[in-house]
Amino acid sequence: MLGRRMLDLPDRISRLYRDESGRILATLIRALGDFDLAEDVLQEAFAAALDQWPVDGEPDTPRAWLTTTARNKAVDHIRRRRAFADRRDALEVLAALEADERGAGPAAIATAADDHPPAGHLADDRLRLVFTCCHPAIAIEAQVALTLRTLCGLSTDEIARGFLIPAPTLAQRLVRAKSKIRAAGIPYQVPGPAILHERLQAVTAVLYLVFNEGYAATAGDLLLRVDLCAEAIRLGRLLVSLLPDQAEAWGLLALMLLHDARRPARVSDTGDLILLEEQDRSRWNQADIGEALPLVERALAGRPVGPYAVQAAIAAVHARAARPTDTDWRQIAALYGVLAGITPSPVVELNRAVAVAMADGPEAGLALLDVLDRDGALPRYHLLPAARADLLRRQGRNREAAAAYREALALAANEAERRFLVRRLTEVED
Numbered sequence: 001m002l003g004r005r006m007l008d009l010p011d012r013i014s015r016l017y018r019d020e021s022g023r024i025l026a027t028l029i030r031a032l033g034d035f036d037l038a039e040d041v042l043q044e045a046f047a048a049a050l051d052q053w054p055v056d057g058e059p060d061t062p063r064a065w066l067t068t069t070a071r072n073k074a075v076d077h078i079r080r081r082r083a084f085a086d087r088r089d090a091l092e093v094l095a096a097l098e099a100d101e102r103g104a105g106p107a108a109i110a111t112a113a114d115d116h117p118p119a120g121h122l123a124d125d126r127l128r129l130v131f132t133c134c135h136p137a138i139a140i141e142a143q144v145a146l147t148l149r150t151l152c153g154l155s156t157d158e159i160a161r162g163f164l165i166p167a168p169t170l171a172q173r174l175v176r177a178k179s180k181i182r183a184a185g186i187p188y189q190v191p192g193p194a195i196l197h198e199r200l201q202a203v204t205a206v207l208y209l210v211f212n213e214g215y216a217a218t219a220g221d222l223l224l225r226v227d228l229c230a231e232a233i234r235l236g237r238l239l240v241s242l243l244p245d246q247a248e249a250w251g252l253l254a255l256m257l258l259h260d261a262r263r264p265a266r267v268s269d270t271g272d273l274i275l276l277e278e279q280d281r282s283r284w285n286q287a288d289i290g291e292a293l294p295l296v297e298r299a300l301a302g303r304p305v306g307p308y309a310v311q312a313a314i315a316a317v318h319a320r321a322a323r324p325t326d327t328d329w330r331q332i333a334a335l336y337g338v339l340a341g342i343t344p345s346p347v348v349e350l351n352r353a354v355a356v357a358m359a360d361g362p363e364a365g366l367a368l369l370d371v372l373d374r375d376g377a378l379p380r381y382h383l384l385p386a387a388r389a390d391l392l393r394r395q396g397r398n399r400e401a402a403a404a405y406r407e408a409l410a411l412a413a414n415e416a417e418r419r420f421l422v423r424r425l426t427e428v429e430d
Contacts, residue, residue, distance in 0.1 A: 009054055009058065010050065013050060013053070016049075016063075016066075017153070020062075020063050020066070021046075021153040022126065022150065022231070023063070023125070023126060024042060024045075024066055024067050025038055025039065025042050025129075025150055025151075025153075026125035027067055028042060028067070028074070029129060029132075029150065029188065030129075030188050031071065032074055033188060035146075035150065035178045035182075037074060037077060038070075038074075040073075040077070041070040041073040041074045041077065042066075042070050044070070044073045045069040045070035045073060046066065049065070049069075127235055127238050128188055128189055128190055129147070129150060129151055129188070130151065130203055130206060130207070130235065131190050131191060131199060131203065132181065132189075133147040133151075133177070134147070134203050134206055135184075136198070138177050138180050138181070138186075140202060140205070141163070142173045142174070142176060142177035142180075143177070143205075144163075144205060144206050145173050145174055145177070146178070147206045147209075147210065148206075148209065148210065148213065151210065151231075152210055152213060152228055152231070156171050158213075161413055190242070196243055197246070200243065200246055200248065201248075203239065204239070204248055204249065204252045204308060207232050207236055207239070207252060207256075208232070208252060208256070208308070210232040210235075211228065211232035211233070211256045211260075213225065213228050214226065214227065214228025214230075214231075214232065215229055215259055215260070215263070216414070216417075224263060224267060229256070232256055233253070233256050233257065236249070236253040236256055239252075239253075240253055246302075247298065247299045247300075247301065247303075247309060248302065248307075250298045250309075251295075251296070251306055251307075252308040254292040254293075254295035254296045254308075254309075254312040254315075254316075255292075255311050255315055257288045257289075257292035257295070258288070258289060258312060258316060258318075258319050260285070260288060261285040261288035262276070262279065262284050262285075262318075263285070264283045264284070265279035265280050265284055266279065267416065271416055272416060272419055272420060272423075273416050273420040275420075276318065277324040281321075281323070292312070292315075292316070292319070293319070293320075296313055296316045299312055300312075300313060305342075307339055307343045310335055310338050310342065311339065313335055314336065317331055317332050317335070318332075329355055329359035332358075332359075333355035333358075333359050336348060336352035336355050337352060339352075346372055346375075346377035346378045347378070347381075349377075350369070350378065350383065350387060352368065353365045353366075353368035353369050353372070354387055354391075356368060357391050362392070362394045366388065369384065369387060369388050369391070372384060380411055381411070382409075382417070383408075384408075385404045385405075385407040385411070386405070386408040386421065389404035389408060389421075389424065389428075392404060393424065393428055398428040399428075401424075405421055405424055406425065408421050409422065
């Protein structure tokens, strides 16, 4: 049994990195005020775990052990800096870290990173990190990328695929964002009430992208990353406690809850994708739906109505349909039209085309997809040819559908989605 546990240890450390690295990194960034140093010592702490835990055994509180080890590594780094140059800022950080270590052992560190802070609690390192990343001095694209990189632990390649841009371009954005934070002395804190409202759009955009990465991962073997969905919802709850008068904060929370309610039915026991129309709706989380529907009404009461409120309303139409055939696709298509008027985007138009196809027939949807194709609005976005393939399949145009499925397969990076596309391709070829 002990031998088997030793064999499993690297996998457990890998899962720990995926699940906890964002939380630990947020704490380190608060303590150090330096993104790059925090990332470096976090990597060193996990490397130390791979070396030491097989010999010494896994600690009772792994996250606390990693946080403490990373802080110790940071102290070593800063001492080495001090040996080469008398830097006042390094000395100040060193003194703070050493005081922190004297007053906070692993148990205290674990308590500070508790999963369930009380409502209105502002001393949450991850929420501080979101607001730091979303400072208006940083470009919005870099805000999102930096949050996904630090808070969620996504790789540069994964984020670049989500943005549909080359990885080197994304890497440059991250470097510039970190440099801006360091050079401008951007504070690591949740801002006061007046500034909170100014940052709402950026923060909600970031949280929704974090949720989306968990709900439909851009790459990897798993379609779902439950940890990211849970983290986005947790931060969404903190956000509405900070801004109870902001309808869009309620709309975002409702939207995430409604999507997350479908999660148990989205993937088969073998990890394969199940489309919305084929899901067992009895497996949807009714508690989440029951909580979310009143929030949708609250969000729609805001003026002007925001994009998250409209998206939550679309998700609510699906949630209220007991069977796929009960879905009011005309209402969904109309809501996508409203959303396109608020925040025009090719992805919104793609979703509207699918809704129109379900309401008025595949030919109507294909006409809208043709416009997106001609405009070149979604280059290398696999869901565009995948949508086209599905509508062609519904028309019985199997040869054209097969070509579109092959195009989608060439672009998709997530293995669960690729397996689904292969199954569909096989069906239309047969």
